[in-house]
Amino acid sequence: MIAEAGLAALWLGAALCALQLFAAAIAVRGESELAAIVRPVAVAQAALTATAFALLIWLFVRVDLSVLLVAQNDYSLKPFLYRFAATWGNHEGSMLMWVTILGLAGAAVAMFERKLETRTLLATLGGQAVIGLGFYAFLLFASNPFARLDPPPAEGQGLNPLLQDPGLAFHPPTLYLGYVGLSVAFSFAIGALVTRDVGPAFAKAMRPWVLGAWIFLTIGITAGSYWAYYELGWGGWWFWDPVENASLMPWLAATALLHSATVLATRDGLRAWTLMLAVVAFSMSMIGTFLVRSGILTSVHAFAVDPRRGTFLLVLLFLYIGGALALFGARVGTVREGSRFDLVSREAGLVANNLLLSVILGVVLIGTLYPLIAEALGVKISIGPPYFNLAAGVPALVLVTVMAAGPLLRWRRDDGRMLLRRVAPAATVALLALILVTLFAPPIGLLPLLGLALAAGLALASIAPLWRRNLLRTPLFTWGMVLAHLGVAVSLAGVACDSSFTVEKLVAARIGETVAIGPYQVRFAGLDPVFGEDWQALQATLEARRGSGGALILNPQARTFWAPPTETSETAIHTALDGQLYTVLGKQAGEGRWQLRLWWKPFVTLIWAGGALIAIGGALALVGRVRRRHRPAREGW
Amino acid sequence: MKPKTQRLTLGLFAVAAIVAAALLALSALKDQAAYYYTPSDAAKAHLQPGAAVRLGGMVEKGSLTRLPDGVTIRFVVTDGGASVPVRFQGIVPALFREGSGVVADGRFDATGLFVADTILAKHDERYMPPQVAGAMHKSKSLAK
Numbered sequence: 001m002i003a004e005a006g007l008a009a010l011w012l013g014a015a016l017c018a019l020q021l022f023a024a025a026i027a028v029r030g031e032s033e034l035a036a037i038v039r040p041v042a043v044a045q046a047a048l049t050a051t052a053f054a055l056l057i058w059l060f061v062r063v064d065l066s067v068l069l070v071a072q073n074d075y076s077l078k079p080f081l082y083r084f085a086a087t088w089g090n091h092e093g094s095m096l097m098w099v100t101i102l103g104l105a106g107a108a109v110a111m112f113e114r115k116l117e118t119r120t121l122l123a124t125l126g127g128q129a130v131i132g133l134g135f136y137a138f139l140l141f142a143s144n145p146f147a148r149l150d151p152p153p154a155e156g157q158g159l160n161p162l163l164q165d166p167g168l169a170f171h172p173p174t175l176y177l178g179y180v181g182l183s184v185a186f187s188f189a190i191g192a193l194v195t196r197d198v199g200p201a202f203a204k205a206m207r208p209w210v211l212g213a214w215i216f217l218t219i220g221i222t223a224g225s226y227w228a229y230y231e232l233g234w235g236g237w238w239f240w241d242p243v244e245n246a247s248l249m250p251w252l253a254a255t256a257l258l259h260s261a262t263v264l265a266t267r268d269g270l271r272a273w274t275l276m277l278a279v280v281a282f283s284m285s286m287i288g289t290f291l292v293r294s295g296i297l298t299s300v301h302a303f304a305v306d307p308r309r310g311t312f313l314l315v316l317l318f319l320y321i322g323g324a325l326a327l328f329g330a331r332v333g334t335v336r337e338g339s340r341f342d343l344v345s346r347e348a349g350l351v352a353n354n355l356l357l358s359v360i361l362g363v364v365l366i367g368t369l370y371p372l373i374a375e376a377l378g379v380k381i382s383i384g385p386p387y388f389n390l391a392a393g394v395p396a397l398v399l400v401t402v403m404a405a406g407p408l409l410r411w412r413r414d415d416g417r418m419l420l421r422r423v424a425p426a427a428t429v430a431l432l433a434l435i436l437v438t439l440f441a442p443p444i445g446l447l448p449l450l451g452l453a454l455a456a457g458l459a460l461a462s463i464a465p466l467w468r469r470n471l472l473r474t475p476l477f478t479w480g481m482v483l484a485h486l487g488v489a490v491s492l493a494g495v496a497c498d499s500s501f502t503v504e505k506l507v508a509a510r511i512g513e514t515v516a517i518g519p520y521q522v523r524f525a526g527l528d529p530v531f532g533e534d535w536q537a538l539q540a541t542l543e544a545r546r547g548s549g550g551a552l553i554l555n556p557q558a559r560t561f562w563a564p565p566t567e568t569s570e571t572a573i574h575t576a577l578d579g580q581l582y583t584v585l586g587k588q589a590g591e592g593r594w595q596l597r598l599w600w601k602p603f604v605t606l607i608w609a610g611g612a613l614i615a616i617g618g619a620l621a622l623v624g625r626v627r628r629r630h631r632p633a634r635e636g637w
Numbered sequence: 638m639k640p641k642t643q644r645l646t647l648g649l650f651a652v653a654a655i656v657a658a659a660l661l662a663l664s665a666l667k668d669q670a671a672y673y674y675t676p677s678d679a680a681k682a683h684l685q686p687g688a689a690v691r692l693g694g695m696v697e698k699g700s701l702t703r704l705p706d707g708v709t710i711r712f713v714v715t716d717g718g719a720s721v722p723v724r725f726q727g728i729v730p731a732l733f734r735e736g737s738g739v740v741a742d743g744r745f746d747a748t749g750l751f752v753a754d755t756i757l758a759k760h761d762e763r764y765m766p767p768q769v770a771g772a773m774h775k776s777k778s779l780a781k
Contacts, residue, residue, distance in 0.1 A: 343646060351647065355654045359654055359655065359657075363661070363665075379672070380672065381671065381673060382670070382671045382691040383666070383669065383670050383671075384669070384671060386668075386689075390669070391658075391666075506708050506727055506728070507707075507708065508706065508708050586708075586728035587728065589707030590703055590707060595707065595708055595728050597727070
C-alpha cells in the first residue's frame with residue numbers, strides 16, 4: 001500500500017502543479033481571484049512530493065522487496081544509513097529527490113518572498129510550475145520509482161559499493177539543493193521577463209535565493225571532491241570528469257550571477273545580462289542533469305541506460321532552455337537600459353569577473369560536450385585534464401588577479417592611480433611569494449608557480465576591505481565577501497601545492513619492509529583479514545614515522561562486497577598540519593609481496609578548507625542580506 | 638564617458654576576451670585531446686608513436702602477466718577483431734580482470750606496444766563501455 005500511496009501523492013502533486021501554472025497564468029493577466037490560490041497550491045504541491053519522497057525512503061529503510069526499485073538497489077543486511085541513502089543512489093529515486101527539491105524551492109518562494117512585486121511573483125511561481133510539470137511527467141511516464149515487482153525476490157541486489165559511504169547521505173542532497181535551487185533564479189528571470197519588471201528591487205529579491213543555492217552548490221562540490229579523493233584511491237581530488245564538470249558549470253554561472261545581481265541591485269546596471277545569467281545558470285543545472293541522468297555518460301553517477309529517458313530529458317532541455325531564450329529574445333528589447341559607469345569602477349571590475357567566469361564556463365562546456373557531439377558524428381575523442389588545466393587554468397588566474405583588485409574599487413567612478421596605491425601591498429606580497437618560491441622550493445611548473453604567488457596576493461587583498469574598519473560594525477555581507485574571497489586564495493594555494501609538491505611512490509613490498517615517502521618512513525607491519533556487515537577485506541597495517549616521533553598506524557583495505565559482488569580499495573589517510581599521507585593497498589604482487597601506493601601531499605587539505613570558507617562566507621552574506629531586508633533599507637547596499 | 642563609447646569599449650573587451658578564450662581552447666584541444674580507438678580502429682589508423690590515445694576493449698582471457706618488479710603488468714586488449722599488447726605500471730582498478738571491459742589512456746611506443754598511464758575498468762557488473770559494446774557487436778556481426 002505504501003508504494004501506491006506514494007504514486008498517488010506524486011500524481012496529485014503533478015495535478016496541483018498544473019493548477020499552479022493555470023492559476024498563475026490567469027492571475028498574471030489581470031485582477032483575478034485565482035491569484036489568491038497560487039501560493040497555497042505551491043505549498044501543497046511541495047508537501048505532496050515530499051510525502052512521496054518520504055514514503056520511498058520508508059520503503060528503502062524497510063527493504064520492501066515487492067517494489068522493483070528497492071529490489072534492484074537495496075539489501076537487507078546493509079546498515080541503516082545506507083538503506084536510507086540508497087533511496088537516491090539510483091536513477092528513479094534521485095529524480096524523485098530532484099522533483100521534491102524543486103517543489104520545496106517553489107514553496108519556499110511562495111511562503112517567504114515578500115519583497116517581489118505581486119505580479120512578478122505570480123509569474124515566477126508559474127515558471128516554477130512549468131519546470132515542475134516537465135519533470136513530473138519524466139518521473140511518472142519514464143522513471144516511476146514506485147513500480148511493483150511480482151513475485152518479490154528473496155533478497156535485494158544491493159547498492160554500488162563505491163556509493164556505500166557516509167558521503168552518499170550528504171553529497172547528493174546538498175548538491176541537488178544547489179542545482180535545483182537555481183531553478184528559483186530561472187523562474188525569477190522568467191517572471192521578470194513576463195512582467196518586464198527588472199530593476200534593483202528585483203535583483204535584491206532574487207539575490208538571497210541565488211546565494212542560498214550557491215552555498216549548497218559550493219558545499220556539494222567541495223564534499224564531492226573530498227569524497228572522490230578518499231574513496232577512489234587515485235590520489236586526485238578533481239578529474240575533470242563530465243559529471244564533475246556538470247556540477248562546476250552551474251556553480252560558475254551562479255557565481256557570475258551573484259556578482260552581476262549586485263551591480264543590478266546597487267547601481268541598476270547589467271539588467272539584460274543578469275536575466276541572461278539567471279537563465280544560463282539553471283540551464284547548466286539541467287544540462288548537468290541530462291549528462292548525468294541520461295546514460296549518455298558511463299560513470300558511477302549514471303544509473304540510467306534506457307535510451308528513452310535520455311531522449312525525454314533532451315526534449316525537456318530543449319523546451320526549457322529554448323523557451324527561456326526565446327522569451328528573453330522577445331522581451332529583452334523592452335527591458336530599459338540600466339545606468340552607466342566608468343571604465344575604472346567597481347562595476348567594471350564585476351563586468352570583468354563576469355566575462356572571465358563566462359570564459360571559463362565556455363571552455364569547460366566545450367571540453368565536456370565536444371566529445372559527446374564528436375561521438376554523435378562518428379569521431380571518438382576524449383578530453384582530459386591537460387586540456388582543462390590549461391584552458392580553464394589561464395583565465396582562472398586572470399580572474400584571481402581581477403578578484404584581488406575588485407573589492408578595492410569604488411562604485412561608479414574611481415581613480416586608476418589611487419587603485420594602484422591600494423593594490424600595491426598585495427602586489428608586493430605576490431611578488432615576494434614568487435621570488436621566495438622560485439629561490440627556495442623545488443622547480444615547479446609555471447601555472448602552479450603563478451597560482452602560489454597570486455594566492456598570497458589575493459589572501460592579503462581579500463582582507464584589505466576590513467582595513468581600518470570597526471570590525472564589529474562591519475556589515476555581515478562584507479565579512480561574507482572577505483571570507484569567500486579568502487577561501488578562493490586558500491583553495492588556490494592548496495591546488496598549487498598539491499600539483500607541484502606531491503610525492504608519489506608505487507612499490508611491491510614484503511611484510512616488514514620500510515618505504516620512505518616525503519618526511520615519513522612507512523613500515524609494512526602486517527596484513528590481516530577483517531569483516532564488516534556486508535563485506536570482507538584484507539587490511540594492511542602500516543606504521544608511519546616522522547623524524548624521531550612515535551608510529552602512526554594506517555590501515556588501508558582491499559574490500560570485497562557481497563551484494564553486488566565487488567572489490568573496492570579503502571584508502572587510509574593521515575592528516576598532518578602541513579599535508580596528508582595517503583596510502584592505498586593494491587594487489588598481491590607475487591613472491592609474498594603486496595602493492596602499496598603512497599602519496600605525500602603537502603597542504604592538500606587547503607583545497608577543501610578553502611571550499612568551506614567560501615561556503616561560510618556565502619552563509620554570512622545570506623544572513624546579512626536577509627536581516628537587512630527586514631529593516632528599513634539604507635542607501636548604498 | 639559617453640554611453641555609446643562605453644558600450645563600444647565594453648563590447649570590444651568582451652569580444653577580445655571571447656577570442657582569446659577560443660584561441661586558448663582550440664590550441665589546448667589540438668594538443669591535448671585524445672582520440673578513442675578500439676584495437677581494430679587502431680590497427681587501421683597507423684597511429685603516430687607518442688600521440689595521446691584512449692584505447693578501449695576487453696582484456697583478453699589468459700593474456701594478463703605480471704612483471705618481476707611486482708608493480709608492472711602486461712595484457713592484451715581485444716575487441717574480437719584485432720588486439721593490442723598493453724603495459725601498465727600501477728595498481729589496476731578493483732574491477733579490472735580478464736574478460737572484462739577496460740579503457741586505457743596512454744600512447745603507443747615505436748614497437749607497437751601501448752604504454753598506459755591510467756586504466757579505467759567498468760564500474761559495476763551490469764555495465765560495459767558503450768564504445769566497446771559497439772565495437773564488439775560490429776566484429777561479431779562481421780564474423781557471421
